[in-house]
Amino acid sequence: MDGIKKFFKDQAHILNQEAWNVAHEIGEHPELGYQEYFAVDVLTQFLIRHDFKVERPVAGLETAFIARFQGKKPGPRIAFLAEYDALPGVGHGCGHNLIGAASAGAGIVLSKSEELMGEIWVIGTPAEETSGAKVTLVEKGIFDTVDAAMMFHPGSQNVSEITTLALDALEFTFLGRSAHAAAAVQYGVNALDAMINFFNRINTLKKQISADARINGIITEGGTAPNIIPEKAVARFYLRARSRMTLDELREKVIRCAKEAASMVSAQVTWRKFEFSYDDMLTNRTMAESFAQNLRELGIKKIASPQIAMGSVDMGNVSRVVPAIHPYLALGKGMDVPHTRDFAEAVVSPSGEHLLLLAIESLALTGWDVLNDPKLLQKIKREFNQKN
Known part of the structure; x- marks a missing residue:
């Protein structure tokens, strides 16, 4: 020295x-x-x-x-x-x-x-x-x-x-229409059904991504009572990948899963970044x-x-x-x-x-x-x- x-x-x-x-x-x-x-x-x-x-x-x-x-x-x-x-x-x-x-x-x-x-x-x-x-x-x-x-x-x-892994923090909001879950089920659009379908699609997607990519999510809102068809369901996800380019591609696949899940029950879906993205x-x-x-x-x-x-x-x-x-x-x-x-x-x-x-x-x-x-x-x- x-x-x-x-x-x-x-x-x-x-x-x-x-x-x-x-x-x-x-x-x-x-x-x-x-x-x-x-x-x-x-x-x-x-x-x-x-x-x-x-x-x-x-x-x-x-x-x-x-x-x-x-x-x-x-x-x-x-x-x-x-x-x-x-x-x-x-x-x-x-x-x-x-x-x-x-x-x-x-x-x-x-x-x-x-x-x-x-x-x-x-x-x-x-x-x-x-x-x-x-x-x-x-x-x-x-x-x-x-x-x-x-x-x-x-x-x-x-x-x-x-x-390190690039990170996107995404929040998805599914919107349907509330109704009595027993007496008027035919009038409802179940946002929680769309959300569950979304998670099922994400689980399938996880099997198709690289070993160093990550998709981790939780449901933060899924309804208010069992006898009311949920009109709103919200989930938050962290998406990670080795590079920003790979993560951008993964994000588009996740968004596509959300749109397809919503369309299956005639719900609507929007998404936003709830935290900053990291490169x-x-x-x-x-x-x-x-x-x-x-x-x-x-x-x-x-x-x-x-x-x-x-x-x-x-x-x-x-x-x-x-x-x-x-x-x-x-x-x-x-x-x-x-x-x-x-x-x-x-x-x-x-x-x-x-x-x-x-x-x-x-x-x-x-x-x-x-x-x-x-x-x-x-x-x-x-x-x-x-x-x-």
Whole structure:
């Protein structure tokens, strides 16, 4: 490890206790998406103490922020993305308290160099667990002047390069005509019958799609009483696939199933997106290789090969407008399952503290590579332009 990277590693150790206090406080005060006022206060105060200039709110989102630090010399602009929302009934079962503190900590560590070229942004991104505010930030142009974006996520293993599934969240509403279910059945149009037919068609469709595609749905409304023919039935679905193109094709097949199911009982059907759509994560391999090399320099030898995460992240949308990485780092022994109370307990334990330091170090060193090596940044951008 060269001298400047040794300096950043030392700075990470100096900052470690303060960063852990931030992560622990957020972990002990879980807040749902768009309600993360405590977390934003803690993170922005942390950044302000280290001379970052904070703008909040951003893009019309009250719990979004941008913290900026300008180096003494001109250069690229990199962004570390902070998450900090929790899961309903679980708390920080996805470790977003660590993500927010790690991104802020990495930005602060880099800011300590007198040789810093360019600008560091720490972007606070709310509501990843629910509606995905990164989609809004992308649409509002927040990333238009950013050269590279990165964050980390706690998980079961060290993985520098991941892909995720594209996601569409669809709500289908079937409309029929109510009638007495015994005395006037001939006058009714049963919306629930259409819905059940729809689910049967979806079950048939599932047998015809690729193994890495997903169709998961629930009925949220199916009638009011057994003796009234339901005039309205509503269902919500998550559709996932390896690529946006494949998902678009799958969505059209699902919509066709809904229309055919409605027509069988003379019902009507409409559909809408009830949450933002996520694109599949397009990891910048060049930047991911830099991250992996920094992990090795930090003594991490066990790094898994590229992985397909069978979930979806709003970082996928970011990766379509700026070169981006979303690596995973192992929490403890990698035995805790995300989205559980056990995971929420682990991220505020000594295992969480140990992981936070590694995340700050590896993100900061990768950020330095991007800022300090024009040839690397050129290669990162060339790869990005070829894939988009």
